[in-house]
Amino acid sequence: MLSEANTLEGGFSDPVLDAQSVFRALMDAMARPGSIARIEASMMPPAPLEPAAGAVAGALIDADTPYWLDSALDGEKLRSWLAFHTGARPAASLSKAVFALVAVPASMPPFERFAQGTQEYPDRSATLVLQIEDFDGGAPLTFRGPGIKERVRIAPRGLPADFAEQWHANRKRFPCGVDLVLTAGDAFACLPRSARLIPAED
Amino acid sequence: MYVAVKGGEAAIDNAHRLLADRRRGDRSVPALTLDQIMEQFALGVDRVMSEGSLYDRRLAALAVKQARGDLIEAIFLVRAYRTTLPRFGYAEPVETGRMLVERRISACYKDLPGGQLLGPTFDYTHRLLDEELDGDPEVEGGRTREGAAEPVASVADILDGEGLIETDGDLLPAEPGDITQTPMEFPLSRAMRLQSLSRGDEGFLLALGYSTQRGYARSHPFAGEIRIGEVEVEVFVPELGFAVPLGRVQVTECQMVNQFKGSAKAPPQFTRGYGLVFGQSERKAMAMALCDRALRAEELGEDVVAPPQDQEFVISHCDNVQATGFVEHLKLPHYVDFQAELGLVRQMRAEYAARQADSRSGDVVADEVQEAAE
Amino acid sequence: MTAAETIVARKDRMAVLARSTNAGLQELWSRLGVGPAYRLLRGPEFGLVMLRGRIGGTGDAFNIGEATVTRASVKLEDGSVGHAMMLGREPAKAELSAVIDAVCRDSGMAARIDRDLVEPIRLELRAADDTRRGQTAATRVDFFTMVRGEN
Numbered sequence: 001m002l003s004e005a006n007t008l009e010g011g012f013s014d015p016v017l018d019a020q021s022v023f024r025a026l027m028d029a030m031a032r033p034g035s036i037a038r039i040e041a042s043m044m045p046p047a048p049l050e051p052a053a054g055a056v057a058g059a060l061i062d063a064d065t066p067y068w069l070d071s072a073l074d075g076e077k078l079r080s081w082l083a084f085h086t087g088a089r090p091a092a093s094l095s096k097a098v099f100a101l102v103a104v105p106a107s108m109p110p111f112e113r114f115a116q117g118t119q120e121y122p123d124r125s126a127t128l129v130l131q132i133e134d135f136d137g138g139a140p141l142t143f144r145g146p147g148i149k150e151r152v153r154i155a156p157r158g159l160p161a162d163f164a165e166q167w168h169a170n171r172k173r174f175p176c177g178v179d180l181v182l183t184a185g186d187a188f189a190c191l192p193r194s195a196r197l198i199p200a201e202d
Numbered sequence: 203m204y205v206a207v208k209g210g211e212a213a214i215d216n217a218h219r220l221l222a223d224r225r226r227g228d229r230s231v232p233a234l235t236l237d238q239i240m241e242q243f244a245l246g247v248d249r250v251m252s253e254g255s256l257y258d259r260r261l262a263a264l265a266v267k268q269a270r271g272d273l274i275e276a277i278f279l280v281r282a283y284r285t286t287l288p289r290f291g292y293a294e295p296v297e298t299g300r301m302l303v304e305r306r307i308s309a310c311y312k313d314l315p316g317g318q319l320l321g322p323t324f325d326y327t328h329r330l331l332d333e334e335l336d337g338d339p340e341v342e343g344g345r346t347r348e349g350a351a352e353p354v355a356s357v358a359d360i361l362d363g364e365g366l367i368e369t370d371g372d373l374l375p376a377e378p379g380d381i382t383q384t385p386m387e388f389p390l391s392r393a394m395r396l397q398s399l400s401r402g403d404e405g406f407l408l409a410l411g412y413s414t415q416r417g418y419a420r421s422h423p424f425a426g427e428i429r430i431g432e433v434e435v436e437v438f439v440p441e442l443g444f445a446v447p448l449g450r451v452q453v454t455e456c457q458m459v460n461q462f463k464g465s466a467k468a469p470p471q472f473t474r475g476y477g478l479v480f481g482q483s484e485r486k487a488m489a490m491a492l493c494d495r496a497l498r499a500e501e502l503g504e505d506v507v508a509p510p511q512d513q514e515f516v517i518s519h520c521d522n523v524q525a526t527g528f529v530e531h532l533k534l535p536h537y538v539d540f541q542a543e544l545g546l547v548r549q550m551r552a553e554y555a556a557r558q559a560d561s562r563s564g565d566v567v568a569d570e571v572q573e574a575a576e
Numbered sequence: 577m578t579a580a581e582t583i584v585a586r587k588d589r590m591a592v593l594a595r596s597t598n599a600g601l602q603e604l605w606s607r608l609g610v611g612p613a614y615r616l617l618r619g620p621e622f623g624l625v626m627l628r629g630r631i632g633g634t635g636d637a638f639n640i641g642e643a644t645v646t647r648a649s650v651k652l653e654d655g656s657v658g659h660a661m662m663l664g665r666e667p668a669k670a671e672l673s674a675v676i677d678a679v680c681r682d683s684g685m686a687a688r689i690d691r692d693l694v695e696p697i698r699l700e701l702r703a704a705d706d707t708r709r710g711q712t713a714a715t716r717v718d719f720f721t722m723v724r725g726e727n
Binding site for chain 3: 251252254255256257258260261284287288289290291292293294295296297298299302303304305312313317318319320321322343344345346347348349356358369370371372373374377378380381382392393394396397400401434435437439441442443444445446447448449450451453455457474476478479480
């Protein structure tokens with residue numbers, strides 16, 4: 001019984017207002033790719049899911065958006081937690097997922113295996129929430145594109161080794177392609193498919 | 203072309219206030235309560251639930267009151283409200299075979315198991331206005347008849363015993379399409395068509411259904427069965443791990459049975475059209491069943507020759523909220539469009555006048571040629 | 577009781593609570609004199625459930641339209657969790673139903689609640705159904721053949 005209660009707790013303390021504030025923060029971050037923001041709302045998802053990834057799930061996922069979990073996350077506990085707090089169910093297959101929660105991006109399936117959307121409906125693509133180790137200390141990445149003044153640089157640690165290659169391929173599929181939300185602890189940043197990875201200049 | 207214009211705030215504000223005043227009407231007449239609307243205007247409320255696509259009697263009654271009895275406006279209000287709520291899940295399909303029946307009739311078999319149960323119908327009333335209802339006469343309760351009620355068998359099951367009627371097929375594991383979640387792309391699955399028809403405008407579907415009987419689609423229907431009553435609703439709740447009973451809803455179901463001479467795709471048999479709507483809405487359920495059958499033309503290998511068989515025509519135009527939006531948008535300011543058209547018509551008039559003047563100078567010649575020809 | 581029996585009993589109780597009136601339920605509950613301290617885990621909140629029918633009555637599923645529902649989840653001080661979801665928009669009824677579900681995780685309390693609260697409501701609902709069945713039965717047509725033509 002106690003374990004049951006456990007999966008029923010740790011959600012937003014004020015479901016409506018907290019979800020709204022996280023949604024607003026995500027929208028701003030999506031509009032300013034590469035900018036690092038923090039989750040204000042309290043969120044205590046079961047480990048190893050961290051607060052920011054949990055808050056993104058709490059704000060975005062619902063009964064109409066099947067999700068996919070990587071093997072580090074997948075388990076009865078997180079499924080029950082998501083079911084109770086979001087009403088969502090796991091996707092029948094990887095390509096049917098509207099959201100993916102990934103705790104170990106280094107060993108995740110390639111981006112191209114997730115839903116990419118169609119020419120008529122590019123919005124029918126997956127949003128991948130990648131829980132990285134840190135926003136510092138990784139290989140520096142420079143992005144340009146809509147919402148970015150000149151260029152933005154981040155150095156996330158824990159992305160797939162071939163991230164640059166995969167992101168170029170993702171960009172080539174435009175207007176199709178996946179969008180990324182990177183999270184670490186209570187921090188997060190967004191990389192929509194419109195963000196172009198460019199060679200570092202200095 | 204549209205132009206941004208400002209102004210009219212005070213006029214709009216006063217119009218809203220006037221609307222509220224007119225809605226309330228003569229203050230010496232008591233205000234309507236929602237319970238009165240739910241109890242005594244029940245079928246209007248049912249129509250709002252069915253076409254508003256939201257089962258909630260109290261909300262539908264509120265919408266009827268707010269809309270001053272304009273049911274399509276009320277349907278619009280209900281549709282708008284539903285977009286403000288999260289969807290918790292999808293119910294298990296209701297089993298109409300286990301309905302607590304309030305009415306069940308069949309035009310195919312006189313003596314079917316369970317009998318012909320008329321229920322609270324208008325059918326045998328004389329359609330004479332009852333002056334007594336101008337007051338509040340004492341009304342007696344319904345009579346009751348004791349005795350174990352026979353299980354109410356379905357007509358389709360009876361015909362199925364002989365193999366003369368198409369079967370329904372199975373409940374498939376795949377989720378049915380949902381017109382509220384995905385943009386319409388034709389051809390639509392039958393499941394999505396039924397969802398559209400169930401929330402479709404009663405008047406539109408009635409007229410189309412009527413047209414199928416008058417020859418605008420090969421249709422020779424019998425009302426195989428109509429039943430009205432309450433069904434149990436259950437929804438699977440993941441944190442509980444079982445389907446939770448939520449209570450009951452009232453629905454009207456219609457099975458139309460159509461003689462079918464067969465085609466390259468199917469043998470001669472009886473085919474069926476299906477109608478299922480919220481509340482007590484028999485006319486709507488029947489019209490829906492007629493339209494459902496007509497829309498199956500392609501599937502059954504029939505020629506698509508009439509509007510009721512044309513999915514795009516029927517489904518794209520059956521929603522009265524959409525239809526209202528597009529028709530009523532014509533009220534919005536089109537000042538610039540109209541100025542442009544005005545300029546165009548003036549120009550065409552001038553050109554026309556010039557042409558007339560030109561040809562008039564050649565009229566004499568033309569008349570002479572004409573006379574010579576005669 | 578086995579797990580399956582517990583689920584059947586729980587569902588059965590939920591079915592009755594869902595169809596009860598809020599006033600009637602509150603009245604029976606207050607007479608029971610059980611007032612456990614509890615905390616809301618979720619809700620009571622309104623939402624929608626998409627209702628489904630079956631094509632032709634027994635075939636594949638299709639969506640009819642939505643219904644409003646209210647749900648609530650509570651946790652008692654002893655850790656027992658209770659859930660409720662029901663048609664309509666009655667937060668007080670959903671919250672109390674979740675509390676009742678939580679209290680009934682204790683089999684002794686479940687027996688008492690079933691006897692003193694659920695059963696009276698069930699009887700009332702059954703009587704209403706019987707009346708309705710009887711009224712419908714009174715509108716049944718009793719055919720009698722006058723003359724049968726031979727051709």
